Amino acid sequence: MTLTVHHLENSRSQRVLWLLEELGLPYEIKHYARDKKTSLAPPELAAVHPLGKSPVVSDGGVVVAETGAIVEYLLDRVDGTALRPAPGTAERRRFTYWLHFAEGSAMPPLVMALIFNKVRSARMPFLAKPIAKAIAHNVMSGFVQPNIDRQLNFMESELATRPWFAGEAFSAADIMMSFPLEAGATRSGLTERCPRLTDFLARIHARPAYRRALERGGPYALLS
Numbered sequence: 001m002t003l004t005v006h007h008l009e010n011s012r013s014q015r016v017l018w019l020l021e022e023l024g025l026p027y028e029i030k031h032y033a034r035d036k037k038t039s040l041a042p043p044e045l046a047a048v049h050p051l052g053k054s055p056v057v058s059d060g061g062v063v064v065a066e067t068g069a070i071v072e073y074l075l076d077r078v079d080g081t082a083l084r085p086a087p088g089t090a091e092r093r094r095f096t097y098w099l100h101f102a103e104g105s106a107m108p109p110l111v112m113a114l115i116f117n118k119v120r121s122a123r124m125p126f127l128a129k130p131i132a133k134a135i136a137h138n139v140m141s142g143f144v145q146p147n148i149d150r151q152l153n154f155m156e157s158e159l160a161t162r163p164w165f166a167g168e169a170f171s172a173a174d175i176m177m178s179f180p181l182e183a184g185a186t187r188s189g190l191t192e193r194c195p196r197l198t199d200f201l202a203r204i205h206a207r208p209a210y211r212r213a214l215e216r217g218g219p220y221a222l223l224s
Contacts, residue, residue, distance in 0.1 A: 003027045006048050006056040008041050009034055010221040012067050012179050013055030017217045019071060019175050021209035023078050029216060067179075068099055071172050083172040091167035098165040098173040106155075106180035109147040112139075113187055148188050152197065155181070159196040170207075178204055182222040 005020070007013045007029050020027045032042055032054065046052030049065045056065045057073070064073045075084045085091035155177075158165065166173045181197055184190040191198045204210055214220055 003057055003059045004030055006030050006032065006045060006054055006058065007217055008032045008045070008054030009218060011041075011054050014213065014217050014220055015067055015175050015179055016055045016057065016070055016074075017213035018178070018210050019074055019083075019172060021212045021216075022083060022172075022175070022207075023074060023081060025074065025077065031218065066103075068103060068176065071099065071176060075172060082169065083175075085166055085169070085171060091169070091171075095166040095171055095173045099176050102173075102176040102180055106151055106177070107183070109144050109151070110180060110183045110187060112144045113148065117187075145188070148184065152184060152188065152190055152194055156194045156196050159200060164200075174200075174204060179222070186222055 003020075003025065005013060005016050005027055007017065009032070017027075017029070032045055034040060035042060041053055043052065045054060045056065048058065049056045049063060051065065053065070055067055055070055056063060057070055058064075059073075064070050075081055085095050162168060164170050164174050165177055178201075181190065181201055185198075185201060
């Protein structure tokens with residue numbers, strides 16, 4: 001049975017399509033559209049996984065959620081893939097670190113930035129608006145943006161010693177890191193002060209497998 005990617009538009013599941021293209025594994029896509037008012041995933045995804053979020057893949061009777069878990073599941077299907085460094089090497093340790101850093105450290109402050117920026121522009125009673133804006137501004141300037149800046153500086157410095165996050169060779173860790181860096185480029189001015197990360201994004205966007213995944217996945221708002 002062919003593996004199915006339950007693909008939500010403009011979401012982390014774009015990375016799963018890209019990985020599958022890099023691995024050359026056959027797959028099918030079931031497309032899901034976000035709610036036009038809330039931007040949330042549709043309720044149909046809850047029939048695939050109880051949390052009703054994407055990415056999710058189904059492979060026969062197996063259902064796997066969470067991008068990092070899906071990446072490891074797919075890598076296990078391909079013997080000797082070059083997209084995961086050999087065990088016991090410095091490259092493998094860095095690979096594991098960045099595989100988890102992408103969602104564990106990089107994404108939380110970016111999600112917070114998205115939320116507080118929505119608070120700034122949200123419709124609310126006139127008298128409440130200046131209070132909400134002040135709270136959002138203080139949280140962003142005092143906590144969220146400093147954390148984003150610290151992480152961007154750290155990632156920029158890491159690519160000073162090697163072309164890819166795990167080492168000299170492109171790996172699935174770079175696929176995982178694509179989403180927070182694309183989010184950082186659109187929400188946090190990454191391109192203005194991080195030339196190595198900007199170059200990283202240019203290089204991944206030029207990969208044929210990345211382009212094929214975009215063609216199959218459809219519009220991807222982080223690139224607009």
